[in-house]
Amino acid sequence: MIRFCALCGAPAEQAIPHGDNRERAVCTACRTIHYENPKIVVGCLPVWKDRVLMARRAIEPRHGLWTLPAGFMENGESAAEGAAREALEETNARVEITQLYTTYSIPRISQVYIMFLANLLDPDVSPGEESLEVKLVAEDEVPWDQVAFAMVRRTLRHYFEDRRTGVFVPRFGDIHPPER
Amino acid sequence: MIRFCALCGAPAEQAIPHGDNRERAVCTACRTIHYENPKIVVGCLPVWKDRVLMARRAIEPRHGLWTLPAGFMENGESAAEGAAREALEETNARVEITQLYTTYSIPRISQVYIMFLANLLDPDVSPGEESLEVKLVAEDEVPWDQVAFAMVRRTLRHYFEDRRTGVFVPRFGDIHPPER
Numbered sequence: 001m002i003r004f005c006a007l008c009g010a011p012a013e014q015a016i017p018h019g020d021n022r023e024r025a026v027c028t029a030c031r032t033i034h035y036e037n038p039k040i041v042v043g044c045l046p047v048w049k050d051r052v053l054m055a056r057r058a059i060e061p062r063h064g065l066w067t068l069p070a071g072f073m074e075n076g077e078s079a080a081e082g083a084a085r086e087a088l089e090e091t092n093a094r095v096e097i098t099q100l101y102t103t104y105s106i107p108r109i110s111q112v113y114i115m116f117l118a119n120l121l122d123p124d125v126s127p128g129e130e131s132l133e134v135k136l137v138a139e140d141e142v143p144w145d146q147v148a149f150a151m152v153r154r155t156l157r158h159y160f161e162d163r164r165t166g167v168f169v170p171r172f173g174d175i176h177p178p179e180r
Numbered sequence: 181m182i183r184f185c186a187l188c189g190a191p192a193e194q195a196i197p198h199g200d201n202r203e204r205a206v207c208t209a210c211r212t213i214h215y216e217n218p219k220i221v222v223g224c225l226p227v228w229k230d231r232v233l234m235a236r237r238a239i240e241p242r243h244g245l246w247t248l249p250a251g252f253m254e255n256g257e258s259a260a261e262g263a264a265r266e267a268l269e270e271t272n273a274r275v276e277i278t279q280l281y282t283t284y285s286i287p288r289i290s291q292v293y294i295m296f297l298a299n300l301l302d303p304d305v306s307p308g309e310e311s312l313e314v315k316l317v318a319e320d321e322v323p324w325d326q327v328a329f330a331m332v333r334r335t336l337r338h339y340f341e342d343r344r345t346g347v348f349v350p351r352f353g354d355i356h357p358p359e360r
Contacts, residue, residue, distance in 0.1 A: 003186060006185075009183070009189050037219050037220065105258035107257055112259055
């Protein structure tokens with residue numbers, strides 16, 4: 001919740017700006033409008049032969065559960081660059097992003113997940129600071145009952161499904177908690 | 181640029197938070213970290229028979245040039261809901277979103293564009309406050325030399341290309357200005 005102006009420090013008030021149709025935080029002194037918008041999480045599904053790279057979370061939420069490398073996109077990077085950066089930071093994986101794969105909105109928390117398919121360039125991976133453990137898992141080794149997030153579960157399911165046909169179809173959709 | 185804390189109004193300083201690797205605005209009083217992240221623009225390409233819906237911009241940037249309905253995604257909505265909302269606000273179009281189509285990152289301005297294909301539910305469209313004019317155009321009527329944005333140009337080109345085969349393949353990529 002924005003209570004003060006980030007530019008001048010004066011108190012902000014909730015008001016509907018001219019030409020707008022919803023309340024924003026508006027500075028009572030310099031009249032700057034402070035918009036709040038959804039955040040993007042970028043990540044990838046790194047593939048090595050018949051295996052995919054998963055990481056066990058060392059941070060909350062879902063500490064100890066398994067995920068795909070992903071995190072908040074930063075200013076100044078592309079979505080694909082951010083996804084490769086997160087793979088490096090969380091799993092020390094060098095990846096080549098090959099295609100956009102799943103895009104999920106989670107309106108309740110105002111986030112959009114953009115997940116890519118990637119080739120792992122070598123199998124030399126290890127936990128970064130945010131991971132307890134990393135593993136290259138075959139389809140029958142995925143810890144389905146210990147997957148951290150619904151977007152990870154859906155992305156993995158689509159991947160193994162598409163792998164049977166060899167055609168990787170980009171998917172989009174919405175996730176409404178408490179789906180995990 | 182964040183100079184003051186939005187929560188308590190105290191001055192913010194640039195610092196690398198513990199466990200992070202880049203500078204953020206951190207409050208000197210309450211230590212809140214203020215992250216800045218890319219914004220999402222959602223939109224659609226509304227189709228009516230062999231025509232697509234375009235709008236002429238009544239606002240800057242690119243006042244007077246032609247675009248597809250699109251705008252900043254809002255908190256609490258899904259990407260597809262936002263795209264349908266923008267079509268209604270800018271062109272009074274009622275649309276059914278059918279698929280995710282193009283996803284473009286523009287790192288220089290820290291934006292990601294997510295564009296959907298949509299069916300126009302009826303041809304009764306008219307300019308909203310941000311449009312001067314709206315038009316249902318056939319392929320040979322697209323004003324290519326007056327298109328407002330690179331993402332609109334690329335999305336339209338892919339659409340007419342894919343329409344020849346009937347297979348609409350989602351695309352992703354990056355746009356680096358000054359491409360329009």
